[in-house]
Amino acid sequence: HxxxxxxxxxxxxxxxxxxxxxxxxxxxxxxxxxxxxxQFVVHYQPVVALDGGALTQMEALVRWNHPDRGILLPADxxxxxAETGTIVVLGQWLIDTVCAQIAQWQQEYAGPVTVAVNLSxxxxxxxxxxxxxxxxxxxxxxxxxxxxLEITESVIMSDPDAARQIMSDLxxxxxxxxxxxxxxxxxxxxxxxxxxxxALKIDQSFIxxxxxxxxxxxxxxxxxxxxRTLGLEVVAEGVETTAQADRLRTMGCATxxxxxxxAAVPGEEAGRMLGxxxxxxxxxxx
Ligand code: C2E
Ligand code: MG
Ligand code: MG
Ligand code: MG
Numbered sequence: 001h002x003x004x005x006x007x008x009x010x011x012x013x014x015x016x017x018x019x020x021x022x023x024x025x026x027x028x029x030x031x032x033x034x035x036x037x038x039q040f041v042v043h044y045q046p047v048v049a050l051d052g053g054a055l056t057q058m059e060a061l062v063r064w065n066h067p068d069r070g071i072l073l074p075a076d077x078x079x080x081x082a083e084t085g086t087i088v089v090l091g092q093w094l095i096d097t098v099c100a101q102i103a104q105w106q107q108e109y110a111g112p113v114t115v116a117v118n119l120s121x122x123x124x125x126x127x128x129x130x131x132x133x134x135x136x137x138x139x140x141x142x143x144x145x146x147x148x149l150e151i152t153e154s155v156i157m158s159d160p161d162a163a164r165q166i167m168s169d170l171x172x173x174x175x176x177x178x179x180x181x182x183x184x185x186x187x188x189x190x191x192x193x194x195x196x197x198x199a200l201k202i203d204q205s206f207i208x209x210x211x212x213x214x215x216x217x218x219x220x221x222x223x224x225x226x227x228r229t230l231g232l233e234v235v236a237e238g239v240e241t242t243a244q245a246d247r248l249r250t251m252g253c254a255t256x257x258x259x260x261x262x263a264a265v266p267g268e269e270a271g272r273m274l275g276x277x278x279x280x281x282x283x284x285x286x
């Protein structure tokens with residue numbers, strides 16, 4: 001199964017329990033060591049046009065290549081980092097690393113490259129977010145149109161007025177904002193209209209129910225339609241089957257992301273996908 005393949009050699013060791021048990025100070029020193037020893041890696045998953053398969057952007061997804069425990073996925077370590085606040089430091093490293101990768105790809109491939117970065121609550125509300133991002137863009141000599149920031153509805157709704165201000169500041173320098181896991185939160189498309197949002201990413205739990213649950217299928221159709229009406233790009237997350245892709249295309253959904261096209265892969269491998277269309281692949285193929 002592709003998810004297991006993605007997990008690599010992840011062990012039964014539970015890093016969440018471990019970090020929780022060892023406490024905040026230990027977590028911070030482990031993070032520093034991991035950053036210093038370059039144990040974190042960024043994998044990239046293509047987002048493709050459903051019509052034609054052109055790669056439109058990449059999503060950066062962090063992994064922890066732990067010396068003893070193998071490749072750890074975000075769910076294994078981000079919750080504790082969010083609790084302790086170390087996620088902000090990881091995020092700063094990630095934004096810098098992604099900008100360096102964009103600069104390298106733009107040189108090698110000589111075309112526009114756009115990468116989306118996920119922001120957790122803590123990262124979004126960190127006072128230095130705007131300067132972290134603009135500094136990284138400047139240092140690597142890339143334009144704001146190369147970077148997308150993904151946040152969830154719950155980040156916005158936790159303090160809508162303050163969130164609108166932060167999003168507007170980011171937008172003002174040219175950075176696009178995407179709503180991740182759309183449909184799982186409490187907000188309505190109508191409420192989101194008041195925010196500088198460029199795209200909705202429909203949560204994979206909806207996509208996996210296409211043609212299985214009638215109501216969810218219709219909900220996806222409505223989200224796609226309303227998104228288009230509001231002039232938003234709509235991305236379907238977690239597309240695993242050609243049936244899902246076909247149905248989404250018929251609904252008018254322009255872009256998708258999922259194992260049907262490609263899993264998240266290391267930068268070098270992702271770079272080889274730039275500039276060539278990605279058709280559906282056999283799920284067992286990596
Ligand atoms: P997300 O942003 O919604 O990312 C999509 C997740 O779905 C990724 O899991 C990706 O590997 C997985 N995925 C992609 N295609 C498919 C598919 O076809 N089927 C299925 N079942 N899954 C698919 P991953 O990499 O484990 O990341 C999980 C979550 O962790 C992300 O959800 C995001 O919220 C968070 N995350 C990942 N990297 C970062 C990061 O650098 N910073 C922050 N703050 N959060 C991150
Ligand atoms: Mg995301
Ligand atoms: Mg998502
Ligand atoms: Mg998610």
